[in-house]
Amino acid sequence: MVENGRINRRTGRGGMDRKASLRILPSVERVLEDERIASRINIISRRGITRIVRDTIESYREGIVNGEIEAGDDAALILESVAGAAAGKIGSLVSDRQRRVINATGVILHTNLGRAVLDSATASAVLTAASGYTDLEMDIESGTRKSRSRRVTALLRAITGCGGALAVNNNAAAVLLAVDTFARDGAVAVSRGELVEIGGSFRLPEILARAAGRVIEIGTTNRTHIGDYERAIDEGATLLLKVHTSNYKVVGYTDEVSIAELAELGRKRDIPVMYDQGSGILYPVESEGFAGEESIFPVLDTGIDIISFSADKVLGGPQAGILLGDAQLVGRMRDNHMSRALRIDKMTLAGLEQVLVHYWNGETDRIPALRMMLEDHESQLARTRDAAKRLGASVPDGFGIEVVEGETSIGGGSFPINPLRTVLLQINLTSGGPQRLERELRGLDPPVLARVRGDSVFVDLRTVPADEEKILIEILAAAMKNVKEKE
Ligand SMILES: *Cc1c(COP(=O)(O)O)cnc(C)c1O
Numbered sequence: 001m002v003e004n005g006r007i008n009r010r011t012g013r014g015g016m017d018r019k020a021s022l023r024i025l026p027s028v029e030r031v032l033e034d035e036r037i038a039s040r041i042n043i044i045s046r047r048g049i050t051r052i053v054r055d056t057i058e059s060y061r062e063g064i065v066n067g068e069i070e071a072g073d074d075a076a077l078i079l080e081s082v083a084g085a086a087a088g089k090i091g092s093l094v095s096d097r098q099r100r101v102i103n104a105t106g107v108i109l110h111t112n113l114g115r116a117v118l119d120s121a122t123a124s125a126v127l128t129a130a131s132g133y134t135d136l137e138m139d140i141e142s143g144t145r146k147s148r149s150r151r152v153t154a155l156l157r158a159i160t161g162c163g164g165a166l167a168v169n170n171n172a173a174a175v176l177l178a179v180d181t182f183a184r185d186g187a188v189a190v191s192r193g194e195l196v197e198i199g200g201s202f203r204l205p206e207i208l209a210r211a212a213g214r215v216i217e218i219g220t221t222n223r224t225h226i227g228d229y230e231r232a233i234d235e236g237a238t239l240l241l242k243v244h245t246s247n248y249k250v251v252g253y254t255d256e257v258s259i260a261e262l263a264e265l266g267r268k269r270d271i272p273v274m275y276d277q278g279s280g281i282l283y284p285v286e287s288e289g290f291a292g293e294e295s296i297f298p299v300l301d302t303g304i305d306i307i308s309f310s311a312d313k314v315l316g317g318p319q320a321g322i323l324l325g326d327a328q329l330v331g332r333m334r335d336n337h338m339s340r341a342l343r344i345d346k347m348t349l350a351g352l353e354q355v356l357v358h359y360w361n362g363e364t365d366r367i368p369a370l371r372m373m374l375e376d377h378e379s380q381l382a383r384t385r386d387a388a389k390r391l392g393a394s395v396p397d398g399f400g401i402e403v404v405e406g407e408t409s410i411g412g413g414s415f416p417i418n419p420l421r422t423v424l425l426q427i428n429l430t431s432g433g434p435q436r437l438e439r440e441l442r443g444l445d446p447p448v449l450a451r452v453r454g455d456s457v458f459v460d461l462r463t464v465p466a467d468e469e470k471i472l473i474e475i476l477a478a479a480m481k482n483v484k485e486k487e
Helices: 018-023 028-032 046-065 075-095 120-131 150-160 171-183 204-211 226-234 259-269 296-301 327-335 346-360 368-374 377-392 434-443 466-486
Strands: 164-168 188-191 215-218 239-243 273-278 306-310 321-325 399-408 420-429 451-453 456-459
Touching (some): 120 346, 150 296, 171 188, 171 239, 171 321, 204 215, 226 259, 259 273, 377 399, 420 434, 420 466, 434 451, 434 466
Parallel strands (some): 188 215, 188 239, 239 273
16 A cells, blocks of 8 residues: 555554554645645646545555554654655656667567557657647648548558558557448457457457447357358348457367458458458568468458558557558548547657658668568577677676577567567576566666566567667676676
8 A cells, every 4th residue: 555655564563553543644734744745736736736645645544444554653753654655656747757668578569568669750750740730631732621631541542552541549449440330230240269359458349349239259269161151141240350360379170261252252242341450561571481471462452341450560650540441431431420539640640651651662671660570580690699799798607698599479469370580699597587687677777678488588689779789788787787796
């Protein structure tokens, strides 16, 4: 309960009179007079600070009542402890901000670390849109109102050759909008094997239940046949949905209906077919040896009606969800009033415009997510060996480093099944406890996120940009030194 106070849980002086402690708990007014708190009060913060102080006193009261806190009978000490705890909470409102971290996990689209990293041109486009007025919804030449999404739509259509394109808040919103548009007054058919949860917060069954008039679950976890979809249409399905299961795979006795078969069935029965592809690969990765994974282009070649994916996964842009496909169907989604609630802001649009311009110009080497994914083995090996050499002299006794081969995943719910071959800097601790080093790395500034496996800590340079290598090496050296000193 009480984190920052000097009074701790169960300090050991058993049998203290709880009623006495409760009686001498300070009043809100008294705590507000504490200099650390009074100095934070201004015209905006007064209400919130009063709330924090009241809550802090209340949590002490609860702690005393249920025996978690033994506060004693020294009123001054309790006041100091309560005020210290409240001041700590108030201070962290300012100090606890998003900050830069070094991602040495090798997981490129780490959702907890913010997924795709933007290139400098894209980041600067975002800043321009954020810091001044823009012609977001105006045609400057004629002075007339224009759609805010016109540039992104035009670029997506140009890059993909699709008739319709629409960008919304994220891919979850894209799925929601599609299901709301085509199955709200009908039903959506989806295979039981594809009712997935991705990234802890995207639960497809929940979204479908919310948006669709009815959900027709078909097939079994491991097998779904085209006949199952046909029966679903007979039962009233108005949308056939296929989902890239991204982060899991059923192996063994399995069967699923291909996108091409499904698209064919949709055409025959005049029912829209949608594929939630997830990772949004606008680059022909097939040619780069990503066995079993594919870009959106072969999917579009099947003639599928709608495809959706995230813009901040492999595409390498800011957070958004992209819907592509048949012009008339995408138009119906755009005209759905719900799209207004799911629309993206001008900063995201500016970033997305710039990333798509990179694709259109063939400048895919400028997109960090793609560059990290496609970095060749030789270059990674050379970078890692170089880092090991530079670290060499700073490796204390009791530690050993070596360059090894390993695997990583692209992350973001994409491709975890087909791991990426990678090069790792392996740090061995002769006295065990690699968690100590991993924790130390997280505690330094900037924090370094690394992986622990067995008795070693692994650092993957794949996700570390060249201009962060120097500081990474300094942090690695400092962390090993600190662990050694704490032994
Ligand atoms: C990642 C993912 C989602 C969720 O996308 P968000 O952009 O995070 O909302 C949905 N479906 C699939 C298949 C995914 O891979």
